[in-house]
Amino acid sequence: MHAQNKIASRRYHLRIYKACFVGTDAVDWLIQTRHAHTRDEAIASMRILQDHLVIHHVCDEHVFKDEYLFYRFRRDDDSYTCYKDLKSFYRGQCLSQRLHNKREVLRDIHANGQLYRSSFLGCDLVEWLVDNNEAFSREYAIKYCKKLMENDIIKHVTDDFRFRDDRLIYQFTIDFSQPYLLCDISRFRRTLSERSSSGTGSDTTDTGINQEISTSHSTISDDEFCTPCKPNIKDDVSNSEQKSDTHIQQPQSVLLRHMTAEELEDPDTPYVKHKVRVFCDSVGYGFVIRGEGPVYIQIVDPEGPAVAAGLKVRQYLHSVNGVNVLRKDHRTVAKMIIENPGFVNLVIMTHKRDTFS
Structure with a gap:
């Protein structure tokens, strides 16, 4: 816009506004240069810039409009430094x-x-x-x-x-x-x-979650996983019949990279801590954990209490009811969670890429 002289000093009511552009002229220019396909798209895009403080009305009185109003890039008046x-x-x-x-x-x-x-x-x-x-x-x-x-x-x-x-x-x-x-x-x-919105476990079906929940209090081998959820009664019979001749398939880990407890405790770790309280419903807490220290969240029931509390897959569990569990295995952590009758207080660790305001 500078190169094509769209930014200039303009006068209005005996006052000169330096280094500004007109809303209508800007929309025309955006369409002519194919920066936008329609006037509505041009307005919406300029308002995104305004929302992120890149541009502003010269008197800070108007949102961006396709009208004869003056706007300015904050870089042109150095107000961006604030x-x-x-x-x-x-x-x-x-x-x-x-x-x-x-x-x-x-x-x-x-x-x-x-x-x-x-x-x-x-x-x-x-x-x-x-x-x-x-x-x-x-x-x-x-x-x-x-x-x-x-x-x-x-x-x-x-x-x-x-x-x-x-x-x-x-x-x-x-x-x-x-x-x-x-x-x-x-x-x-x-x-x-x-x-x-990634990492919510929405790609996991309810059936898969119920099958995994139903094995939470069964005998589990070292390469299987457990869950801090109450068993689903309706699946107990079928699972017990199959247990003798069918090995439970271990799901693929959702982690992008396995972290160690030492890496999570490092002051430069990209993981940040959050306190959450998860209430138990008639089925359980609604999430599946894996890991041998640290423990991480493998699955979250999209309709369970865990997702309502803010739990997501790939989060690590730092503590359960004030007890540090970074070096405990998933069976121990699951037992600590299940023993709580109505709710559990957790400190979870979330990667900064999955943390947005």
Whole structure:
């Protein structure tokens, strides 16, 4: 918009508003340049930018409208500096652009049979920031990079580690060198929504859950799993008849990577703690656990009390009623939960990629 002179000083009621654009002109320009297909789509996309404080009405009195109203990019009046998240985003964008041709830092990296494109090592970025006077010390550079990671500007390639001054591999979450259309912003929002709703166990059928619940108080071998749920009475007979000649199939783990108790206790762990209270209904608590220290949630009944309390698959159990269970096996943890008559207090650990406001 700057390059095509859509941003300019404008006068209204004897007052001059610098570096602004007109709502109607912006909608026309977005359609002409194929940033949007319809006027409604253009308005909706600009309002997303306004919601995220990228643009604002010059007097902060109107949402974006297809009318003769003046709006401004916060980057043009430096008001973005009042918002830490937006400031961090622009700093990340600037850093990405500066590193674009620095192949000694940003490059394709092979590791463990995988190719990670446009990636960088944490120690390389820290060193570059110091050498180029972007940070006056390695400690400050590390703090700066951690802030970028907290704001989802950079990420560990497998989301398993926070930022470290080490030979861990990281990437920018957005390819800032890629030209985008404004209508892409709706796709980014949908992707975020889908990520925030992942891990609910909605792809598990009620039948499968009932079959697993019915075995919770049966004799379980070392490679099977148990559940902190009361048995389903209607399945007891059929299961007991089959137990003698049919081995229970172990389901595939839902974990993306198995974490150790030490990794979860590390101050730099990407997992955050939450306290929840789960009430027991006539069937049970409504979730299945696995693991041999730490224990994690394998299945959540989409209609049970656990999902109502906020439990999701891939969460780790940190404590049960105030007792640390990171190094206990699933049988011990299940017994601790089942012994509670009406409700259980849990501290769960959720990966930051699955935690959204």
